[in-house]
Amino acid sequence: MTAATFADGLGAMRDAVGAEWVFDQPADLNTYRDFYSVMWGEPEERLASAAIAPANVEEVQAVVRAANERGIPLYPISTGRNLGYGGAAPVLSGSVVLDLKRMNRVLEVNEGNCSCLVEPGVSYFDMYRHLQESGSKLWLDVPDPGWGSMIGNALDSGGGYTAAPYRGHFEAQCGIEAVLATGELLRTGMGALPGAETWQQYRMGIGPCLDGLFRQSSLGVVTKMGFWLFPQPEAYLSTSVDVFRYEDLEELVDLLNELEYGNLFNGMPGIGSPVLSQQSPIAMAVVPEPAEMNRMVTESGLPAWRASFNFYGPERVIRAQWDYVQSRFAHFPGVKFNEASFTRLPLSAADLERIQKPRFGIPSLDIFAVGSRGYGDFNPSDGHIWFSAVIPRSGKGVIDANRVIRSECARLGLNLFMLAPAVTCWTRSFVLFAAVPVYKDPARNQHLRSAVREIIATCASHGWGEYRCPPAFHDNVMESYSFNGNMLRKVNERIKDALDPNGILSAGRYGVWPGHLREGREA
Amino acid sequence: MKQLAIMAAIAALAVSGLAAAQQATRTGPTAPELAHGRDVFARWCAPCHAVGPRLAGTMSLQAKYQGRVPAALEDRTDLTGPVISLFVRNGVAWMPPFRPTEITNADLAALNAYLTAPLNQRGSHAPLLAQEMAQRRQGQ
Numbered sequence: 001m002t003a004a005t006f007a008d009g010l011g012a013m014r015d016a017v018g019a020e021w022v023f024d025q026p027a028d029l030n031t032y033r034d035f036y037s038v039m040w041g042e043p044e045e046r047l048a049s050a051a052i053a054p055a056n057v058e059e060v061q062a063v064v065r066a067a068n069e070r071g072i073p074l075y076p077i078s079t080g081r082n083l084g085y086g087g088a089a090p091v092l093s094g095s096v097v098l099d100l101k102r103m104n105r106v107l108e109v110n111e112g113n114c115s116c117l118v119e120p121g122v123s124y125f126d127m128y129r130h131l132q133e134s135g136s137k138l139w140l141d142v143p144d145p146g147w148g149s150m151i152g153n154a155l156d157s158g159g160g161y162t163a164a165p166y167r168g169h170f171e172a173q174c175g176i177e178a179v180l181a182t183g184e185l186l187r188t189g190m191g192a193l194p195g196a197e198t199w200q201q202y203r204m205g206i207g208p209c210l211d212g213l214f215r216q217s218s219l220g221v222v223t224k225m226g227f228w229l230f231p232q233p234e235a236y237l238s239t240s241v242d243v244f245r246y247e248d249l250e251e252l253v254d255l256l257n258e259l260e261y262g263n264l265f266n267g268m269p270g271i272g273s274p275v276l277s278q279q280s281p282i283a284m285a286v287v288p289e290p291a292e293m294n295r296m297v298t299e300s301g302l303p304a305w306r307a308s309f310n311f312y313g314p315e316r317v318i319r320a321q322w323d324y325v326q327s328r329f330a331h332f333p334g335v336k337f338n339e340a341s342f343t344r345l346p347l348s349a350a351d352l353e354r355i356q357k358p359r360f361g362i363p364s365l366d367i368f369a370v371g372s373r374g375y376g377d378f379n380p381s382d383g384h385i386w387f388s389a390v391i392p393r394s395g396k397g398v399i400d401a402n403r404v405i406r407s408e409c410a411r412l413g414l415n416l417f418m419l420a421p422a423v424t425c426w427t428r429s430f431v432l433f434a435a436v437p438v439y440k441d442p443a444r445n446q447h448l449r450s451a452v453r454e455i456i457a458t459c460a461s462h463g464w465g466e467y468r469c470p471p472a473f474h475d476n477v478m479e480s481y482s483f484n485g486n487m488l489r490k491v492n493e494r495i496k497d498a499l500d501p502n503g504i505l506s507a508g509r510y511g512v513w514p515g516h517l518r519e520g521r522e523a
Numbered sequence: 524m525k526q527l528a529i530m531a532a533i534a535a536l537a538v539s540g541l542a543a544a545q546q547a548t549r550t551g552p553t554a555p556e557l558a559h560g561r562d563v564f565a566r567w568c569a570p571c572h573a574v575g576p577r578l579a580g581t582m583s584l585q586a587k588y589q590g591r592v593p594a595a596l597e598d599r600t601d602l603t604g605p606v607i608s609l610f611v612r613n614g615v616a617w618m619p620p621f622r623p624t625e626i627t628n629a630d631l632a633a634l635n636a637y638l639t640a641p642l643n644q645r646g647s648h649a650p651l652l653a654q655e656m657a658q659r660r661q662g663q
Contacts (some may be wrong), residue, residue, distance in 0.1 A: 021624075028623055031612055035619035053624045083619060101624040125566070125652055132656035146570070146652075349657040362653045365570035368579035371617035373586035380583070380616050 001071055009070040010050055013096070016062035017054045021102070024050040032080070032097050034089035036383030038448050038472050040440045046089045046471055048075070051097040057179065057223045063098060064221060065183035067504045074098050074504055076221045078120035078152030081145065084386045084435075084470065085156060091471045091508035092517070098221060100149075106130045107224065108200075114138055115174065115200035117226045120151040124363035138229040139361040141166035146363020151225045155215055157468055159425030161358040163266040163312050166230045167425050173227055175199040176211055178220035181500035186210070186220065200226035216468070218506035218514075219499050233312040236267070236343045236359065239322055241329045242274070242303035242336040246290040249305050250395035253422075255328055256307050257393060260427055264321055267310025267359070271398060271422040271430075275302040282370070283419045286406035287399045303336070310359065315344075370417065378417050381437035387452065389464040391421065393430040398422045401432045401464065408458055409434075412451035431467060449473075456480055471508070478511025493518070549598070553646030560637025563630045564597060565649035567621060572596040573651055579617065596638065597648055604635035 014022045023029060032048045039045040054060045067074045075095040080088030090097055104121035109131065116138075118127065124146040131138055141160035143153055154169035166172045176188045189205040190196040203211065213219050243252055249271075256269055275296050276285040287293065297304045309325055311318035326337050343351060347360060357364045373380045391401040402421045409416055418435035425431070436448065453476050456466065460480035469477050481488045492512045496503070503514020553561050564572075571580035574595040585594035593599055608631055614620040626634070637645060650658070 023623060027612065031620040031622040033620070035614050036617075051622075051624075079625075080622060081619075087619060088622065099622065099624050101622070125570075129652060129656070132660070346660065347657060349654055349661060352653050352657055357653065364651070364653065365579065366577055368571055368617055369577045369582055370579075372579040372582035373616070374582035383617055383619075 005070050006049070006072060009066050009072045010096075012066035013052045013063045016066065017052055017059050021053040021055070022050065023053075032088045032099075034087040034471070036083050036087060036385060036438050036470075037089065038385060038438055038445045038452075038470060040382075040438075040442075040445065042442050042445070044472075046091055046093050048088075048090055048097040049094045051099050053099040053102050055102045057103075057177075057185065060098070060100075060103075060179050060221055060223055061183045061185065064179050064181065064504075067096065068181055068183065068502055071502050072096060072504060073507050074221075075506055075509075076100060076120075078149030078155075078222075079123050079147060081123075081148045082152060082156055083145070084384050085468060086471045089471070091474060091506065095507065100221075100223075103223065109134065109136060109138065109229075110200065111136060111138065113200055114229050114231050115226055116229055117175070117200060117224060118150055119224060120149050120222060122150055123147050124150060124153075128361075128363050137232050139166075139232050140363070141169065141172065141230060142358055142361055142363045143169075144358060144367035145365055147365065150227060151222055154225065154227070155217075155222060157215060160361070161268050161356075161425075162361050163230050163233075164260075164268075164427045166228065167268060167427075169227075170211075170215055171426075173211065173225050174201065174203045175224075175226035176214055176222055177224035178214055178222045180220050181502065181505050185223075187224075200228070213495070213499075216510045218496060218509045218512050220505065230312075230361065232345055233314075235313065235315045235318060235345060236341075237311040237315075237318045237322060238267075238308070238340040238342075238359070239310070239325070240306050240308040240338045240340060241325070241332075242338065243305050243307075243329075243332045244297050244303055244334045246293040246297075246304055248332055249398065252305055252307050252329075252332075253393070253395045253398065256309075259309075259325060259328065264324060265309050265311050267312055269310065269424050270306075270308040271424070272306050272308070272420070273304060274306055275300055275304055278302070280376075280417070283416055284402060284421060287402045308340075315342075376417055378415055378437040382440045383438040384417070384435045385438055385448075385452075385470050386468070387432075387434040387436065387455065387466065388423075388468055389432045389459045389466050391430050391432045391464050393428065397430055400462065404458065404462060405432060405434055405455070408455050409451075412454060414448070414451050414455075432464070474508065475511045549642065549645065549648050551643075551646050554640065554644040557633075557637045557640050557644060557646075559630075560633035560635070560640075561645070561649050563626065563634040564637055565652075565655075567626055568596060568634070569649045569651055571618065574598070574648055575651070583616065595648075597645070598642070599638065600642060602638050604632075604639060607631075607635050607638055 029048055032051050037045055052063050054063055073092055073095040075090030076098040077088050078100050100120040102121055103119040105119045106122055108117040124142045127140055141162045143158045143160050154173050158169050160167050175191045178186050180186055188210045189203050191199040192205055214222050273284055311321055329335050391397045398421045414436055416434050417437055420433045422430045423433045449472055456476045465480055466477045478489050496512050497515055507514050507517055571578050581594045611621050
């Protein structure tokens with residue numbers, strides 16, 4: 001593309017959104033860099049050429065048309081706070097970031113339907129304030145940092161911590177409106193039927209369900225999304241079951257699975273190891289051989305494994321559920337049952353001092369304390385990245401994943417400050433979460449990138465794939481989903497070519513490149 | 524790295540005229556001309572920089588300055604507009620820069636006015652969102 005074409009396109013976009021919402025000067029573009037980039041300051045760092053901030057759907061359409069007519073690459077962001085997964089920066093350098101932060105209207109909250117319809121700039125903080133100020137009975141489900149976009153987080157498959165139907169944010173969406181690369185507007189599900197009052201009630205509509213086209217995708221600019229919301233329960237009960245032998249894990253997980261699939265509890269469960277968390281409460285040490293682990297348990301008196309169970313509902317219902325859960329674990333030798341907390345709702349101001357806010361759908365930025373100078377010996381650092389692979393939901397899955405990641409990180413010299421081999425945001429999955437500190441140091445980052453690429457390949461050799469990753473690794477992770485000659489990517493490319501023939505939207509996102517850029521693919 | 528070094532130097536300069544108080548007593552109303560800046564602080568800064576335990580910004584500044592200046596930004600009397608703007612637009616450590624679609628230049632000017640005003644004009648500390656909402660519910 002020539003400089004004149006780009007300037008002409010930017011001029012058309014300026015006409016659409018107003019000059020004050022076009023950013024093309026270095027000081028402003030500096031704020032669009034991925035602050036946790038593992039390519040910071042290197043030629044590989046992905047940088048925007050400009051940013052455009054429309055205020056409404058019509059302006060988005062005008063910007064997209066201007067880009068499509070000239071082949072200008074666009075990269076939409078919602079609030080740009082997907083830190084550790086790319087932030088506000090594009091995947092393809094030179095893209096114009098389409099910053100949707102100004103589109104921050106809560107379009108509807110339906111108390112009867114327990115749902116909402118929002119624009120992409122609505123953050124969890126914004127929605128929480130809206131619900132509280134309007135006296136709503138509804139809860140949000142929030143990820144750890146509250147400044148993210150409800151839509152952006154859902155589209156990248158983010159998750160939270162409350163009841164099962166709400167924790168997977170893409171699974172809790174109901175109804176998408178998206179601007180396509182042509183500038184045309186699409187509504188999915190019942191939104192495609194004029195006059196339907198059921199857009200936030202029935203997700204599928206008719207025919208193939210198209211919502212998935214917009215998850216982690218390069219096929220549209222999502223401008224509205226509906227979500228199901230959780231009517232505030234009467235109470236919350238947090239409990240745990242401790243067992244004291246290495247060998248107990250397999251049955252512990254099997255029982256937890258049966259109870260969750262049978263709807264005997266609705267809160268997010270957890271699997272951890274107190275005896276392996278003595279050095280760091282958020283980073284499980286390597287799982288030793290059975291005899292060694294059992295010796296550590298005897299010496300320390302700490303449980304080998306802990307399953308946590310959380311319940312939302314009327315007090316008498318959730319206490320009965322907890323009684324039943326205990327009965328299913330009574331046969332484990334030495335088992336201990338703990339009631340960590342019981343909380344009546346709504347919360348008082350005093351409650352806020354002692355509770356874990358995300359369990360109550362309350363947005364905050366408390367999680368960032370792990371990155372503060374006062375927290376750990378890896379600080380001051382300049383951010384972090386996540387490694388998050390889907391692993392089998394079994395005791396063996398937890399132990400295998402722990403050992404492989406621990407040994408790979410030791411071999412490659414990676415410093416994990418968080419390792420949770422069994423995070424369970426989704427009711428049918430275990431995800432291994434690991435966090436690595438990032439520094440604005442090219443030599444360290446080059447090593448980090450090559451180490452993570454090795455770990456992606458190692459995990460794939462075990463059948464474990466990441467569900468989400470920073471842009472530096474999109475190609476590698478997509479490459480690892482290689483069944484039948486990478487048919488998954490090939491089909492994605494065919495859809496890309498059909499819906500975005502000029503390849504203007506989110507080029508390269510999650511390893512799907514437009515035709516004219518496929519030759520340069522890294523993987 | 525160069526940018527970080529510059530910011531560290533500026534931060535060190537900012538400390539040289541340092542305030543003695545660890546945490547200021549902050550009561551009463553906010554001067555009307557500072558209300559917008561206090562709102563910007565509540566929305567964008569307080570979630571990490573408020574007075575309180577386990578908040579990333581406050582913890583970091585406590586570790587960095589060891590009490591030589593208040594750990595909570597809102598109680599600092601040694602900050603200047605250019606220093607505040609530099610950190611807001613460039614970020615530091617885990618704090619990313621804030622884009623002009625989040626904190627506009629007008630918002631930033633109001634924030635600077637709030638954080639550089641005499642303490643007795645700033646009024647009470649800006650609340651954390653959840654506390655503000657809970658207090659409002661209990662007041663009803």
